[in-house]
Amino acid sequence: MDISRFDETVLGRLTPDPLQFAFTGKTTAHAGRGGRPILDPGQQQAMFTGLLAGEPEPGRARCLYLHIPFCRVRCTFCSFFQYAASPAWIDNYLQQLWREMEAKAATHWAQAAPFDAVYVGGGTPTDMTAAQIAELGRRLRQLFPLRADCEITLEGRLNGFNDDKYEAALNSGFNRFSFGVQSFDSQVRRAAKRLDEREAVLERLSQLSRGNQAPIIVDLLFGLPFQDEACWQRDIADFLDSGAHGVDLYQLIEMQGTPMARLVGQGKQPPPAATPLKARLYGYGAQALEAAGLQRLSSCHWARDSRERSRYNALAKTCADVLPLGAGAGGVINGVSVMQQRELQAYQTACEAGEWPLAMMMAPAPHFRRDGLLKSAFDKGLLDGRHWRQQGQPELFDILRPLLSIWHERGLLTLSAEQAELTLAGRFWNVNLAQGALQALSPAHAASMPPAHFQPKENNHVTH
Ligand SMILES: C[S@@+](CC[C@H](N)C(=O)[O-])C[C@H]1O[C@@H](n2cnc3c(N)ncnc32)[C@H](O)[C@@H]1O
Ligand code: SF4
The missing domain is CATH 1.10.10.920 (Arc Repressor Mutant, subunit A)
Structure with missing residues (x-):
């Protein structure tokens, strides 16, 4: 070289x-x-059908990623936001999702080997009702072959995640919960349009963690407006005090077009941290977690004990196959990357027509x-x-x-x-x-x- x-x-x-x-x-x-894009819709459909008619590669790990593209409120920093949660829209979406799940589960590829990990992400999947969460968990387990120790994660936020939803999730097979907290600090939270103040978030998080039924994981962001070094040190201390089983520390990525970019541009919020400050925040967080005895599973993820495996995240970063389900879900099979339709109307039209709801595909990169x-x-x-x-x-x-x-x-x-x-x-x-x-x-x-x-x-x- x-x-x-x-x-x-x-x-x-x-x-x-x-x-x-x-x-x-x-x-x-x-x-x-990236590999070569496959643009022709007919070719995309034929290629995807071919992949799902074929054999999975022996020994390669397999995951399901299922996307719920709704949130009750858009956070200022977030570029994942797709649709405001409305009960009628979620209900209609789930009807299409059941169709897509059935069609994919009926393929040879899906049934030929058990899945190692399932991730239900968003958006805010915990904004579904308890009955919808239970139905989703039940259908996943009924339709797809899952390993006995398959990690099944439900992502979302603590606001509105009441005991009914928690029980429904546990009883229908979810065995890991990943909550976006971002920061515990009430000023940072308000500026980012996060729901709930620090005390309410900490109280619910501690309650769920104490229940000790399944690993409770927390996402924290560093570099948000108003989040200085003292505030970040309290964020890390709050996480440690909460008893939650794992934490991700994510560097804030500034995306154009977010409400935060607008607010900062209009001078209504201080700018997010510059890179050197983000680096110091990361350094502090990583060292404080390890000094407190947490185990580093990756550059941005730490576990308090061995019950947190973070299997989906680890596998999805290797060559594992990921079967996508839902509007806006991404996946990869045999190196072919797939992105599904993000627009609900386009997603619905494809599902009703019995087509795969594909938006983009890329041939395997060399x-x-x-x-x-x-x-x-x-x-x-x-x-x-x-x-x-x-x-x-x-x-x-x-x-x-x-x-x-x-x-x-x-x-x-x-x-x-x-x-x-x-x-x-x-x-x-x-x-x-x-x-x-x-x-x-x-x-x-x-x-x-x-x-x-x-x-x-x-x-x-x-x-x-
Ligand atoms: C797609 S969100 C879903 C989680 C959940 N809806 C919530 O309320 O946080 C998953 C994670 O992405 C991270 N995230 C969102 N916007 C980000 C950004 N601009 N830069 C870095 N990470 C971001 C957050 O930490 C968030 O918890
Ligand atoms: S951080 Fe979560 S709740 Fe907030 S807009 Fe993004 S996906 Fe929705």
Whole structure:
């Protein structure tokens, strides 16, 4: 590998403080390379039908991602928002969703092997009624073969998630809950249009966590307007006091067109944190969680104990297949990426016509298996040459070694004979590093990015 071709956007800067200054900003939400888009709708339908008539690849993990595109109120920072929740719309949507689930569950591919993880995300799935949550859980388990220890996550928020909904979810098979909290601070919450004040959020979170029926996971954002270092330290302390079983720390990504961008542009809110402050917030959060004994599962996810496995998030970042269900869901089968129709009308029309509700498809990127291994390694913070050899990539570590040596010098990782472990700074910049590695491996041209909305959800996310 000739690293003289690369500048600081790939190599990072040599600086005494790589956490804050190795790069100027996050280059992309998720690392990745897209394949060739398949634009013709007829070809999309035929190709997807072919995939679902075929055999799953033996040994490859399989997930279901099901999208509920409704929220009662739009948060100012969020670019996932699709539709305001109205009982009639949700009810009508679920009728279409049942059709789509039945059609997909009837395929050979869906029945040929059990699924390892199911993620019901949004939007705000917890805005469904208790009866709808129960019906969804029941249908998922009835229609699709799930492993006995399949992780079945329900995402949403604590506001309105009463005991009836919780019981309905548990009784219908959900065994993991992921709640967006973002910040506990009432001023930050109000500015972001989050529902409930700090005390109400903490009270409900502690109650559910104490119940100890299933892992309760919390998403926190860092870099929101009004969220300074003291506020973030209280956020981390509040999470630790709540007793919740796991936490994601997500860097705020500023998206054009969000209410937050407008409010900041009009001078009605202070701007969100600049990158060096975000880096310090991340550094504080990661170190405080680990000092409190939490186990790091990835660069942005920590678990209090072994009951939190975060299986969906870990699998969706590798080459696992993800079967998408619902309007706006993304997935991938045999390396073919799929994005479903986001518009409810288009989604409904397709379901009623007995068609797959596809919006976009991309043929497998060259080397999608190798890229999956790399992305999941950077996300985890450990690049392991021996593991890559076992996974059919015997030379990958040695090919990357010149780049890894530079990153070692720049404080982003520590390099040994067959392993590279990201430092705290490297973990903060892990998406830049993963994207840099992919770019370095494509000699002829820079890694081309799929559009951000076209990537399978990893908790967003998109995933994140
Ligand atoms: C799609 S949301 C769904 C969760 C739920 N509806 C809620 O109220 O938070 C999943 C997660 O995406 C993250 N997220 C949303 N907007 C983001 C942004 N602009 N930058 C980074 N993460 C974001 C939040 O942490 C959120 O919990
Ligand atoms: S953060 Fe959650 S509740 Fe808020 S708009 Fe986004 S998806 Fe909806």
